[in-house]
Amino acid sequence: MDRYNFAAGPAALPSPVLEAAKAGLSNWKGSGQSVMEIPFTGDEFAEIHQEALSSLRLLLDIPSDYHILFLQGGAYGQFSMLPMNLLRGKDRADYVVTGHWSRRAADEARKYCSVNIAASGSASRYTDIPDWADWSLDPQAAYCHITTNETADGVQFSALPDTGPVPLVADVTSDFLTQPVDIKLFGALYASAQKNAGTAGLTVVIIKERLLGQPLPITPAVFDYTRLAKNASKVNTPPVWSVFIAGLMFKWIQSEGGLEEMAVRNRRKAAMLYEVIDESGLYRCAVAEKVRSSVNVCFHLPDQDLENAFLFSAQQRGLLNLKGHSASGGIRASFYNAVSEEAVAALVVFMRDFAAENSRASYYYVRDSNG
Amino acid sequence: MDRYNFAAGPAALPSPVLEAAKAGLSNWKGSGQSVMEIPFTGDEFAEIHQEALSSLRLLLDIPSDYHILFLQGGAYGQFSMLPMNLLRGKDRADYVVTGHWSRRAADEARKYCSVNIAASGSASRYTDIPDWADWSLDPQAAYCHITTNETADGVQFSALPDTGPVPLVADVTSDFLTQPVDIKLFGALYASAQKNAGTAGLTVVIIKERLLGQPLPITPAVFDYTRLAKNASKVNTPPVWSVFIAGLMFKWIQSEGGLEEMAVRNRRKAAMLYEVIDESGLYRCAVAEKVRSSVNVCFHLPDQDLENAFLFSAQQRGLLNLKGHSASGGIRASFYNAVSEEAVAALVVFMRDFAAENSRASYYYVRDSNG
Numbered sequence: 001m002d003r004y005n006f007a008a009g010p011a012a013l014p015s016p017v018l019e020a021a022k023a024g025l026s027n028w029k030g031s032g033q034s035v036m037e038i039p040f041t042g043d044e045f046a047e048i049h050q051e052a053l054s055s056l057r058l059l060l061d062i063p064s065d066y067h068i069l070f071l072q073g074g075a076y077g078q079f080s081m082l083p084m085n086l087l088r089g090k091d092r093a094d095y096v097v098t099g100h101w102s103r104r105a106a107d108e109a110r111k112y113c114s115v116n117i118a119a120s121g122s123a124s125r126y127t128d129i130p131d132w133a134d135w136s137l138d139p140q141a142a143y144c145h146i147t148t149n150e151t152a153d154g155v156q157f158s159a160l161p162d163t164g165p166v167p168l169v170a171d172v173t174s175d176f177l178t179q180p181v182d183i184k185l186f187g188a189l190y191a192s193a194q195k196n197a198g199t200a201g202l203t204v205v206i207i208k209e210r211l212l213g214q215p216l217p218i219t220p221a222v223f224d225y226t227r228l229a230k231n232a233s234k235v236n237t238p239p240v241w242s243v244f245i246a247g248l249m250f251k252w253i254q255s256e257g258g259l260e261e262m263a264v265r266n267r268r269k270a271a272m273l274y275e276v277i278d279e280s281g282l283y284r285c286a287v288a289e290k291v292r293s294s295v296n297v298c299f300h301l302p303d304q305d306l307e308n309a310f311l312f313s314a315q316q317r318g319l320l321n322l323k324g325h326s327a328s329g330g331i332r333a334s335f336y337n338a339v340s341e342e343a344v345a346a347l348v349v350f351m352r353d354f355a356a357e358n359s360r361a362s363y364y365y366v367r368d369s370n371g
Numbered sequence: 372m373d374r375y376n377f378a379a380g381p382a383a384l385p386s387p388v389l390e391a392a393k394a395g396l397s398n399w400k401g402s403g404q405s406v407m408e409i410p411f412t413g414d415e416f417a418e419i420h421q422e423a424l425s426s427l428r429l430l431l432d433i434p435s436d437y438h439i440l441f442l443q444g445g446a447y448g449q450f451s452m453l454p455m456n457l458l459r460g461k462d463r464a465d466y467v468v469t470g471h472w473s474r475r476a477a478d479e480a481r482k483y484c485s486v487n488i489a490a491s492g493s494a495s496r497y498t499d500i501p502d503w504a505d506w507s508l509d510p511q512a513a514y515c516h517i518t519t520n521e522t523a524d525g526v527q528f529s530a531l532p533d534t535g536p537v538p539l540v541a542d543v544t545s546d547f548l549t550q551p552v553d554i555k556l557f558g559a560l561y562a563s564a565q566k567n568a569g570t571a572g573l574t575v576v577i578i579k580e581r582l583l584g585q586p587l588p589i590t591p592a593v594f595d596y597t598r599l600a601k602n603a604s605k606v607n608t609p610p611v612w613s614v615f616i617a618g619l620m621f622k623w624i625q626s627e628g629g630l631e632e633m634a635v636r637n638r639r640k641a642a643m644l645y646e647v648i649d650e651s652g653l654y655r656c657a658v659a660e661k662v663r664s665s666v667n668v669c670f671h672l673p674d675q676d677l678e679n680a681f682l683f684s685a686q687q688r689g690l691l692n693l694k695g696h697s698a699s700g701g702i703r704a705s706f707y708n709a710v711s712e713e714a715v716a717a718l719v720v721f722m723r724d725f726a727a728e729n730s731r732a733s734y735y736y737v738r739d740s741n742g
Contacts, residue, residue: 003403007410010611018405022396025389032374036570039378039692072443076607080591111589194608199407201572201610218482220451236447237565239572240381321410
């Protein structure tokens, strides 16, 4: 039986990356050591690190006045490090809350500054994103933070907002490298690696040079962007293996046709799934059509019993890790770059079968709508 | 040619661990996924995580009122997180400075509290550790911090100090799991993994329950020990692969005879090297005999040219990564658990050969001592 992994992160990796990873566990480039055993100050790691940086700069066409930092601690760690590094003498920041993770980011920022919620999807229960023309931006804000794709809610910005002179800062963890983006529109963006850039334990920060230089005095040395930029991210031992895997991922994306091709595939994959959801009568996706995520498709079945039956049957068919985020419940299918169209097709076939076998479910909706 | 890795970290891993790691890149326990691809909230990772915890608790005989936390950010990250989490309403902490890393730890702590240098090896240029009876401990200190082994300086505590009611907190990164320790003597101890516990990207913190509960308001969520302890270290995605490798290391140590056996081997390995240093006339180890490190043997040759020749010839003989830390210079041979006695024997043979071939070097010492 073929098995397909729809996990939200850590998530599926491409077979060629796993094969190359195996080579990294042996005699790496004749050094007599595995990649996990090489000193981070030596030539072997310098090459791995430099290649990962170059590949990423090429993939995203990152301008020369942006630094790429390779850190630890996950995107959640950055929720604290952003205000520590980016307030630059100001005492406030704008946050746009569009779901679970942007809410957490705002909560963390309150430890270090005044937070202005410039816009919130709470009125729609995070099934829509307020039009940015209606945002209440604070011109005195040090930056404006958004989460481009909400992993738990299945909501994704379809276009970037214009925040004027206030630098746009974005958590791009779940749609990082799934489509082309114009880096010049951001002051900073960041992503933890375990979705589209390899394995957990690495966080990528891309930041404009002119935002550096004014960390808060309480900023930990290993999370001081300025110091990290000066030291090529090597303030202390970097997560060598995770950097290696990220480099393999960057090269794999390039070899598959780059971000344009990833975007085409990801749109196609998501369209297949939203189609079966909308036609089924059994599955419900509450997210407004224009902000439906192309990477995390979140939906519900009429009740918990049916959702459990769905998850059980899917697992039996080799369709793995479809359970929704604990904060949102329901079902979630994550379609990062390494999830093939074949995998999505298998999921679609299963979902049609399951809907046909559970046609009585339409009953539930009637009951629901009658209260 | 056999090759031996004497790197200070990332460092050599045992072959059985590398073999088991390879299995982790394939179909892990029939799950259809590699360990890098499994959700951190699922059963597969729960088992990996729990086994690593149990193995470590067994190895170190960790009492039940101590939590084990698996974090990111390295020991250097903990230099900030310690005061954030452990001040508990106090405004000061004691630091004992015995070399490069304890100095850095004290520097970071000054961002959050008043630091009392209770003792310093600076008068001996960090070649000795002041007797703890002479330390100027502050009874109002929230904790007293030591670095049990200085990786860059080759200095190691031969016995633990008695800090009375002030909790002893220790960076044990480089001698973690190289010998038995009595956990009950510590309030907290921590180690980054890339020396004796696997691969970079994981930091282990072992902390007494009663020290939890009073983090500073500025403590980042993912570094809040109290929150981490409540959430089994899973406040956000843990470094899944590094936890897996650490678990393999813990089991390997147990299978080799545990910490008593590691201590015997490590003492034997270090004794072999210090013997050739002391007998040679060419090599100089400045560290006082009673505090010589059993894991990082640091020494010099008479001049930089000879040190370069030594490093070049060693490399030719397959003896890798012997260059000293950039802050200390000279030569450093690191003998963590995975470095075999065979590897140390090969180094000893080479060092005797090199000394014989460079006997003129004794001339340098005569010149040196005459000014």
